Amino acid sequence: MLLRIYSLLVLLYDVIYLLLGCAWAVIESLYQFISPPKEKSVVGERVLIVGAGRGIGRELTLQFAALGADVVCWDINSEANEATKQHALEQGKGRAYAYTCNVAERDQVIRIAEKVRKDVGDITVLIHCCGVPSPRSLVAQPAPAVRQTMDVSILSHFWILEAFLPQMRKNNKGHIVALTSVAGLTGIKDQVPLCASQFAVQGLIEALSEELRTTKSSNKIFLTLVHIYPFIVSSDLAQDIRLRIPSYFGVIDPKDAANQIITAMRRNYAEISIPRYLLYLGNILRLMPRKVSIMFRDLLDTGVDFG
Template identity: 30%
Template structure:
């Protein structure tokens, strides 16, 4: 009872001092990055940003080969090594099978970016049951399978990073996207639990990114009540901030920073 308040005070002061100091960025030149949903949207921009910031290899996973191939070719033309594998993260057996292929053909994945997601944008009563299941399988359960596939080797190497591209809607849900909000809330709980579980695992970190509405094809047609106050984010900015957060071992990243206030007001 005497030690606990002293520990709390120490960690609060330490965190405050560290937030004022410039963060050193880790080198990406030896990192093998795998991005799910890497063929389009934020995933595509993440792949380009990792390549731009010097990642050794970039691996793309997704369901549409055409998009994966186009992105891989674009990155390869820039001089970075990039390859792709068609994989549906909702399919557990397929994830484990392709993870084995990646290890054999490319090597050990050291940064896993769980980015794949779908949204149907309908109310509960208007949603098809299969569509509801699909959202949960891709947005939530897919993270279980990919993390189980790659995290054990990271722990063996004592070197790795698990990343989740989540959404502010996981903490401040909206009507009309009940499947997406629910899946992202589950995904956030998964990442919070995983982050706490890895606190004392040397060399292995987690980053959860919670962006506001991003201007991508997935959210085309979405209307915001105050667009001047909350303009949609550019996917390239989300990608840049995400890679910077990974390089500084930032556990949780809200985009834009004003989303902190939204979560507090909601509560």
């Protein structure tokens, strides 16, 4: 009898502690929304940008360089990658390096990562912002295209983390930023392989975050997941951006998108979307019946018609 009473008291204590903790977390989140945390300095940080040759990856490289970070550019397009490096050297305050790398090839990632360690030192900020769209119906997807999408959009994360995460854990210092599209939050027609890979990235980051959180020797490694919505695209990726409500939804310049990503990283945010409010909308719609989500999607009818 006494044991049952004791167990009940322990359970009651745990429930009260949980409720108070949840209330405090909500208050803290609201406070940070109203009064955002101070942005940490990136001066002297060694930042690796995967996909630095174009688009948002290029803008991230230039802005990190301007903030005083040493930037390491990875891209499969050596000419575009070298051009980004040269711009970073001209506009930035730190050093810049360029390495041609096909991140879908594990052996190549491991080999070039070792060269980076010798040339630059330990990477302290890792940003993965490359993916391969798959703009066709699932039944029309050729097997090589599916393989390429999965190799670049998800498996490459594992090879890059294999190469750089151990040293971050050893130093208990680092920040990992993964960019996904809205395809990581909701299914999109004619983008089945991409959606599968982007949902996988979400699971990877959430699981890795939990793994690092519960390991005291790695609890100073931060992770940020960024959802880029489909109307924030480089002009060379789409023939037509479809906006049903142009006054409400519009194309965000890659420079502005990169600035928001860097701000989120410097404030140690765990997850953001661009535009920011659409992440909250997506979370709310997940609580609603599926039909509500479909109705919202049909109302907004925002997307990209790929060429």
